[in-house]
Every structure is written in structure tokens, then in C-alpha cells.
Amino acid sequence: MDTKTIRFMRRGELISLGNVPPERTLLELLREDLGATGTKEGCGEGDCGACTVVLAEPDGGRLRWRAVNSCIRLAHSIDGMALWTVEDLAAADGALHPAQEAMVRCHGSQCGFCTPGFVMSLFGMYQNHVCRGEPVTRALAQEELSGNLCRCTGYRPILDAAQQMEQLPPARIDEAALLARLQALAGQPTAPSTLAYLAPESLPELLAARAAHPQAQVVAGCTDVGLWVTKQHRQFGQVLDVTRARELRRIEEYPHHVAIGAAVTLTDAFAALVAQRPSLKTFASRFAGLPVRNAGTLGGNIANGSPIGDSMPLLIALDAQLVLMREGGHRHLALEDFYTGYRQTVLAPDELVAWILVPRPQPAEFLRAYKISKRYDDDISAVCLVLRLELQDGAVARIGVGAGGVAATPVRAARTEAFLAGKPWTAETVRAAADVLRGEFQPITDMRASSAYRSQVLGNLLQRFWLESQGTTGINLEQFSLEEVDA
Template structure:
């Protein structure tokens, strides 16, 4: 690859950067290099949303795609071939406020104003999406999009009011045609090879290029969504002398049905992956919304979540329960294995030297299978799991269990199947007694640790109770609906009942 500068669109014009560390964040570039201080720095770990910006890039069909991300953990070289937008881009040249800004003003959506630029950028993304569709966002969409933006003083009611009101103002058009042509011109530069004072950053564009780089530089760190590695930079101050970025490899973004399986490329964004998965597995709906915030899901990848081998990653338990296979590549060689076999020990995987994760294969055979996944955490939203559980059982015509797959995160050094529990369930009628025996068998499968998120006894008891909840929702006779076991739904019912009683 020929060495060159980082090239991207900013303030409507092509920009080049060639004297900056490869681990410099987009936020540092904005505030310190080009003095665009509208974008704020809060947590420096992608949690508060004060640093939210918008990225524009061309999808595999050559269409412009926009997504809001946290600039505090995105590395500057990943901007290559993209367009960058900040809060300074919203108002017109004559100072006329954008409808999103005007709605925020009229709905009194700002007090101290520190978080306001991030909220505006998140709402701008929502505005553009619904402007293109000629629709109005729902309250659920608004809540989801704002999930990555923290407000400490104004409160969310006026912010939500602004989101509901922003389409009532005269429409402001976004010139997608010009941006698209600019990005096409940038693409002609080809893959990126960038160096700065002993640091190297490669951004290949094809699987072949990536495989060759991985073979040539096996010690280099693969970078996908930067939602994990970004914190190594901002919080741990790690030295990362060589990064290979997977985000520009089109094949790794592919999501498609292949016969009786769904294939998800390793660089597919979490939001895109869950959009596809929900068509086949609506049971993932709650987890999708509780899996990090919207801008994190706009940057993080399903393949990255799986590849790093974290024992508390929320993707692995349900993927294991659904019999997912992981596809690995080394040069031109492909191999695949059951996902549970990929994890060998804490932070240790089956990857060989020069090998990388290419994608995931998820069987779509749902006939007679009953599937659920649950997450327990101290906070309901945007929190690391204390326990994440997934269950899939296949029942025959008589209600006996032909196959059982039980998987947990947060219960061991790796995401792990509960083999003793599965053996107890196998061949048994799916009834109360079988569920109770399975719950007891979990004591043979796990000896969880105590930490800041949960104690060992709590984890074991919770794992057992979640299995019982799964039974209540999937038992052959009179299964309970999800809302009958949801604490928020039950709380609303109790409030309504109490109010009726007072009336």
C-alpha cells in the first residue's frame, strides 16, 4: 500500500491530515487542532454523548449513510474517506437556526448547555432520517436515539418535546448529492497506509488486502468500532504502534441470508446487525435496546463484541444458544467452528497467528424451537451485565425436549454453555419439575465470582431464576406473555389499579 495522508470532508471541503498520531481522537482534533469547540468533552469514554458528531460515508451501493457517533473514542485515521459534521454545521450561513436548534430553543431544552451540542447532533440524525421518509419519529425512536446523551440539569421532557416539534418548522434540506460526489472522489485514493513517528495505521478495502496485512503484521492490533480500543487510548493511555482498521472492508459489512443461515460480517455495525436479526428473532428486541447506547451501536460491531472474548459480552450467550458458528480467515483459508469452542480461557481464544474473524453464521431453523435471552444489570439501560442468559429448547410433538442449549455470560471466565443443566433437561417433558431440576443442575456448571456488579450467590440465584422465567414463558400449557413477567409493565398495571381504586 502506498503511504499517504488521511483525507476526509470537513466544513464542506476536502481536508488532509499528515502530522498527527494514529491514536489521536476525532474530539482532540476538533477541539485542539482546528479549534471547533462546539463539540464538548465530558467522559472521554463514550458514555455521556457531549461529544456526539455525525459521520457520512458511502454504503456498498454508493448511497450516503449518516450515523451519530462519540468522537471522544473514535480515532482520527478512521475518518479517511468519510465526511465529518459537528454542531457548527447546523445553522445556515446567515445565522438562521436549523429546525432542530429552533425546536430546542422553543421547547426550553437547554440550561447549562454543555450537553446541548451532543443532543442536537443526535436529533439531527433523527431529523434527516425522517425527513427522507416524510414521517414523524415515534416516542420510542426518540428515546432510543437519545439513549447515548446524558442530561444532568434540563431533564428529558423538554428535550423530547423538541424532538417531537422539530418537524413542524420550515424544512431545511441537506445537500446529499454534493457530499456523495465528494466522497466518491475520496474513494479514488484507495486504501490507507498512514505513518507518524513510529506509528502505523492501515485501512484496507478488500478481504484480500486485510488477509495479507494480517499475515504480514500478525502483531498488529485489529480495530473495528473503537468502542473498546478507544478506551485503551483515553483511559489506559496504551501504546498502539500498529493498527489495522477493518471498517472500510466492504465484504465485512455484508449481512445476508445464505440458505438456512444468516451471515453477518465481522464489521457489520451493531445497529445494522440487530435490524437484520430482529426479522428472524423478535425475542432480541429488549436486548437490542439495552445493548449499549444508540451512538455506540452506530460504531461498535457484532464481530468485535464476539472477537474480544469478554466474559460479560451480551452477544455471545444468545449466539451460542442459537447454535451460531464463527467464521475465521487466515490468508485464503477459511474455517468455522461452534462459537462456544472459540473461547478457551479468560481473554484467550482459538485464533491462530495471522487469523481474524470474518463473520458469523446463525441457523434460521426456528421450527419447534423456543428461544429467549435476558439481561440483568444494576441499571436497566446502558450497563454492563451482571448476568446475561440465553435459552433455546426444541420440543417434540409430545412436549419433550429434543435439544436444549443453555448459555450464560458473567458466570465464568468465558461465555459458557451449561452442559450439566442441558443434560438434565434433555429428553424430559418440559414441565415445572424439569425446570426445577435444570435450575439445581446449574450449581454443577458454575462457581461464579463476586465483584462490583454482583455477588456470587446473587449470580447463581439469578441464573436459576432466569431459567425458571424462561420456562414460564415457553411452557406448553398456558405460557405467560413477556409483559406478565416484566417489572415495568407490572408497575404500570399496579399504578393504574391504584388510581382506579382511589377514584
């Protein structure tokens, strides 16, 4: 089967590459095909950040800049975009970019292996904030450098470098000219849809491709399928990429819900949810590192069906619904009804997840999302529990409980919800409900936690939820902040 020619902008020039297998990663393309060995391979699974690059693509009449992991990004997915690696930042005369110069001045590099990834995340920060006149605060730097690990523990000088970039002579990219070139590239004829990597640009075309090629491997952000390539060495005869369908890249507001397209990145999807429910901000920022959230999609996380995917317990607690589409029809169902077993779903061979419908918050809603993991940042949950409560006259009027990491699929704690419905919201009620919740599931023991630990934590989190509903503070890490003091 033929492969589509990949076309992208790099260093102001158009790069065209043919005969690229559909499962080839962007990191392999850079290091092996283009000789761009400044981009490093560390973990090969999107955890360490050594392979970070920056992509830019047109978005509503401007450029959208995203730092992403090249190790789990399929090479074909950057067709039509602009790419920057660490080799592309210095000026023609050798002058360093502020992201590089700041690292030098602040002594932000020790062994140096992680440095290219940090520099690229700094470059993305520079384009998204410094170039738009926005200050880089310590908190912003810490959030946007997430997903980059330094084994020499040199984080303080790297954070210093992030804040010093704006004090250095500016380095400007002519975004208008680049945008025009990318738009012209998008207007050029594309190859026919019989190729190994299919990336339809409209929803009707996508559904037609799904019907015609049910055997194709469906991909979105590839943050999980990419692991199949790097860790399991899988090869795909044909890939169907949903992220180019323009309809599925939208977030639409309605009176009673927000509709999030399946191809919306996790970064944008969580931003929309946080805008409506600010209490979710910390939970959203703990969903992997920023490069993973910049690439991964909400639809992909749901369709993947992992029992430890953090978005599903949240959406279950919020009573979210899915819209599944095929050529000539669609159907709605509650998110918890989408799963039939471990990584198994109700999707027919010609269906795709198209939209996620999330109800708007109610005025009296009290919501908390808890993620328990060995590391606070950039780690997979041992237990995820999300609770949404509405009270009326001191009794439980509505309760939503979504859980992850405690069963073969993400689940709704239906027995616990039924137990709490209509009961007075008291410490005694919650203690009894905690026992119900602990007994509702039979979690496994694995490398992240034992079965007994998971069960105990479920009940403990419900009790924490009750304490927070009573105004108790200072009982979790979200409410603490570290301040630097001079010695």
C-alpha cells in the same frame, strides 16, 4: 513510521490532516487540532454522549448517517467520510437547524453540557427519519437518544424537541452532491500500505496485511480499544482497521443461516437478527446506547472476548459458528470453542474473525434473552442469559443456553442442556434444572454483583423462561410502558 493523511468532508469542504498518530481519537482531533470545542468530553468511554458527532458515508448508492461517540473513535477511521459537529448545523445566516431550534423552543437545555451531544443525536434522527418523511414517535425518540445522559434530568423536554423537529421549516442537505464528492474522494489514490494506520478495502488485502503485520493492533469499531487509549493511555505503533474490507461489511442470506460479516455494525447485525427473531428487539436495544451500536461491530465484540459481552451468550444459544480466515485458508468453529481463557482466544497471529454464521429459527423455537444490570438502559450486564427451546410432544427436543457474566469467558451451559434434553417440560423439571444451572458456574463477586446473587439469578431466569413459555405475561419490564397523562 509514516502516518496516512486523513481526508474527510466538513461544511462542504475537504479537510486534509497529516501526521496524525494512529491512536489519536476523533475528539482530540476536533478539540485540539481543529478548535471545534463545541463537542464536549464527558466520560471518555462512550457512556454519556456529550461527544456525539454524526458521520455520513456512501452505502449502496445513498448516504448512511450515524451518530457516534467521538471520544472512543479513532481519528483515522473517518477517512473518506463526511463529518458534522454541533458547530456545523446552523445556516450561513445564523438560522438554527431544526434540531437546535426544537431544543430552544422546548427548553431542552439546562446546564448545557450535554446539549451538543443531544443535538447531534437529534440531527442524526432528523436525517434518517424526518428527511425521509418518517414521523418521529416518542418510542423512536427514546430509542435513538439512548447513550445520551442528562445530569439535570431534562429528558421530557428533549423528547418533546425530537418530536417537534418535523414541524419546523426544513433544513435540507444536498445528499446527491455530497455523495458524488465522497465517491470521487474514494476514487483518489491512497497511500501505500506501509503506514501506521492500515485500512485495507478488500478481504484479500486485509488478510495480506494481517500476515505481514501480526504485531499491529487490530481494531473494528474501537468501542473497547478506544478505552485503552482514553483510560490506559496506550499507544500503538501500528493499527490494522478491519472495517473498510468491503466483503466483511455485508450480511448474506442463505437457506439455513445468515452470514454476518465481522465488520457489520452492531446496529445492522442486531437488525438482521431481530428481523428473523422479533423477540430480540428489546435485548438488542439494551446493548449499550445507539452511538456505541453505530460504531461497534459484531466481529469486534466477539474477538474482544469479554465475559460480559452480550452478543456472545445470544450467539452461543443460537448455535452460531465463526469463520476464521488467514491468507490461503480458513476454518470453522462453534463460538463457545473460540475462547480459551479470560480475553484469550484461539486466533493465530495471522488470523482474523471474518464471518459469524447464525442458523435460521426453527418453526417451533421459543427464544428469550435476559440482561440483568443495575440500570435498565446503557449499562453492562451483571448476568446475561439466553435460552432457546424446541419442544416435541411436551418434552425438550432441543435446548440452547448461553450465559455471560458468570465465568471467565462467555459460556454454554452444557450441563444444564444435557440435564434438560428429552425431559418433560414441566415446572418440576425446570426447578431441578435451575439448581443444575446455579451450580454449573462459579461466578466472581465484583462491583456489579456478588457471586451468590449471580448464581441465584441464573436459576431464577430459567424459571422466568418457563413461565413465559406457558404464556405468563407482566413479569418483566419489557411488558410495561409508561403513558403520559394530563394532570
